[in-house]
Amino acid sequence: MKSVVLQDNPQERLAVKDSPIPELKPGEVLVKIQAAALNHRDQWSRMGMYPGMRYPSILGSDGCGIVEQVADSADQAWLGKTVIINPNVNWGENPAFQSLNYTILGMPTNGTLAEYVAVPAHRLHLKPAHLTAEQAAAIPLAGLTAYRALFTKGEVKTGKSVLISGIGGGVALFALQFGVAVGAKVYVTSSKEYKLTRAVELGAIYGVNYKSETWSKDLLKREYAGFDAIIDGAGGPQFGDTVKLIASAGNYVVYGATAGAPSPLHLPRLFFSQASIKGSTMGNDQEFKAMVEFIDQYKILPVISSVRPLEEAISAFDEMHEGKQFGKLVVKISE
Ligand SMILES: NC(=O)c1ccc[n+]([C@@H]2O[C@H](COP(=O)([O-])OP(=O)(O)OC[C@H]3O[C@@H](n4cnc5c(N)ncnc54)[C@H](OP(=O)(O)O)[C@@H]3O)[C@@H](O)[C@H]2O)c1
CATH class of the missing domain: 3.90.180.10 (Medium-chain alcohol dehydrogenases, catalytic domain)
Structure with a gap:
């Protein structure tokens, strides 16, 4: 074969x-x-x-x-x-x-x-x-990873704000579609303007280019209290600034390191906000079953x-x- x-x-x-x-x-x-x-x-x-x-x-x-x-x-x-x-x-x-x-x-x-x-x-x-x-x-793999990162670890629900990095990615796009399906307020980042436009067509509220100087400030202007969940597969030089975008008691979920080693983070910003940084890998078999049912229920394409x-x-x-x-x-x- x-x-x-x-x-x-x-x-x-x-x-x-x-x-x-x-x-x-x-x-x-x-x-x-x-x-x-x-x-x-x-x-x-x-x-x-x-x-x-x-x-x-x-x-x-x-x-x-x-x-x-x-x-x-x-x-x-x-x-x-x-x-x-x-x-x-x-x-x-x-x-x-x-x-x-x-x-x-x-x-x-x-x-x-x-x-x-x-x-x-x-x-x-x-x-x-x-x-x-x-x-x-x-x-299978991207859907499962997105499902656990978004729902189990990110605790995303209707009305919650969520920021998803690198929206061109397979996992990121499932996280966008799942978040939109449950009525979360989804924001995205990308290196490419056309990907931001496509993400908005899929239901994202707003997107920023993470290569711009002002990307994190632009996001805070929209969600001044920060994001209830951040779903990040990149890490890298933006990590420290992204941590500053977590809302009080929010969840920063890391599932990948495409952009390499993280930049330093501002620890007082982290502990004062009562936020959590959580690692997430794939998902268990119950989550796989729930993810497939979710895709069926919401007719996700x-x-x-x-x-x-x-x-x-x-x-x-x-x-x-x-x-x-x-x-x-x-x-x-x-x-
Ligand atoms: N822990 C797990 O179980 C698990 C599961 C699946 C994947 N992963 C990991 O998660 C990462 C993404 O996987 P994938 O399969 O979805 O990859 P993919 O489809 O190849 O997507 C990668 C995306 O990363 C984004 N990116 C690159 N540099 C970035 C940066 N500096 N800041 C923000 N985003 C950046 C790009 O988005 P733009 O084009 O929009 O800029 C790119 O489209 C990989 O590192 C992978 O190994 C982990």
Whole structure:
């Protein structure tokens, strides 16, 4: 089968090449992938910057496809069903944090950027009926991360103000759509004016360019008491100024560090405001189920930046590296 393989070659770690169709272990099902999507972890892996690198591995944490084989007769009801895959591997018993042997589908275990993937049957969820395979493939990892960051950690509800950084990103856009769906007041940042315009079309109240000198002052003019929640996947040089935007008893949720090490923060501003800084990673299996139901209930349409064939998948990694995308980069694999 055709696949996107991470190989131990620092000149170019990715290759589109043939791999064997996976053989099923007990409890597994074989999904014929219709569409897969990229996440930043795939690009970090390509750069050799993801913990626990394993070569060779098939990348891809997001996929939608049709169940073609089941190992156990008890799972026969899945045959022929169109599904999306929960990318959590071994979250464990505690809903608050993942177990020590937690991993994510698509390195170290072989992932969805291939014609077939084998996963345990308990990872499957039916594709929401209102979505195409390409749209459904965009959901799993980014949707889950956004759901936990926004609702569980950010405690965002109707009427709360929330600031989401780097709105061109996959997680950020789901957080925007989820926040708008529940009636939160959503503000965004981006490096690109056209992405701010698109975010407002999706329901954001206002957006600022984080490259401008006055970005944080402009936001405070709009929400002078600060933001009840800040959902940040960037860190980096803006971190210290962003912390100053938290409202009293607000939640600053950090789920990524795309922009690198954080700038210093003003500790008195933090403790005087009774605010919390919380880390958030992925989400537990209950949150995955709730997230898929939420997308179904609010008929959310994932924002797709582009769709391309598997043979051209490496160009999607380049696009992500350059930060050109607005939404998910999808790879179409079969009908
Ligand atoms: N903890 C977890 O479970 C988890 C899960 C998913 C992702 N992540 C991490 O979260 C980050 C985003 O992931 P993703 O898949 O959504 O990535 P993505 O789709 O590639 O989006 C990255 C976005 O980061 C934004 N960005 C870059 N520099 C920025 C800065 N200085 N300030 C604010 N935003 C900046 C850009 O937004 P603009 O183009 O709008 O400027 C870009 O579109 C990555 O670092 C990823 O590894 C963590």
